[in-house]
Amino acid sequence: MKTSNKILLGGLIVTLIFIATVLIVLKSRYQEEIQNRQASIEKQERELEPFKYVNISGNIRIRWVQNSEQKVFVEADNNSIEQVQTVVEDDKLTITYDGDNSESLPVLYLHRDTLRQIFLQGKCNFKTEHEISLDQIQLTMEDESRAILKGKSNNVVIQCGGESSLYANEFEITDCNIHTTDKSSAKIKVTDYLYIKAENESSVLYYGKPENVNINSSKEATTRGI
Secondary structure, three states, X not given: OOHHHHHHHHHHHHHHHHHXXXXXXXXXXXXXXXXXXXXXXXXXXXXOOOOOEEEEEOOOEXXXXXXOOOEEEEEEEOOOHHHEEEEXXXXXXXXXXXXXXXXOOOEEEEEOOOOOEEEEEOOOEEEEOOOEEEEEEEEEEOOOOEEEEEEEEEEEXXXXXXXXXXXXXXXXXXXXXXXXXXOOEEEEEEEEEEEEEEOXXXXXXXXXXXXXXXXXXXXXXXXXXX
C-alpha cells in the first residue's frame, strides 16, 4: 500500500474513532438528562369537591379519563407542581397554570364520568385518554388551545376562536352546533344534524355525512364535507 493511501486510511480511522467517541458522550449526557428529569417529576393527587364544569387556563396538558370515581392527579417537576392551581366553586373546577417551563409541561389527569361544559384557553392541550361516551357537552376554546376528542356524544355545542384547534373526527356526534372564528380550525364527525357558523378565516371539516347540514359561512372562512 502506498504511503499516501496509508495516511488517508489512518486519518479516516482517527476520524471515525473521534465521531464514535462524541456520539457515546452525547448519548450518555442525554440519558443522564432524561434520568434527572424523571427523578424530579412528582405525582400529586388533589382532593376536590364534585364538579360538573371545567375551566382550564395555561400551557398545561389535560388528560380526561372517563371514570365513575372522581380523581384528579397532577404530574410535574418539583418546581412547577405547586404552580398548578385547582379550585372547585359552584360545581366548576378551575385549573390554572402560570408557569413557562416549555420543556416539561405539567400533566393533569382528570378522572370523571361526565362533564357538562369545558372551557379551554391559554394554549391548553386537552385530550381524552380513551374513548368517552356522553349524552351532551358544551366545548369552548380560545387563545391557541388544542383539543383531541375520541368517542361519541348525542348533542354537542362547540365554539372555537383565537386560533384554537379541535380534532374530533374520531368523536361521533349525533347533533352538532359549531361556531368558529379568528383563524380557528375544527375537524368533526356528525351523523344526523349539523349547523355551522364559520367566520374570520376559520375552517370546519366535517366527516360522517350528516343527513341535515345548515352552513352560515363568511367569504374568508372554509367549510367542507369529507
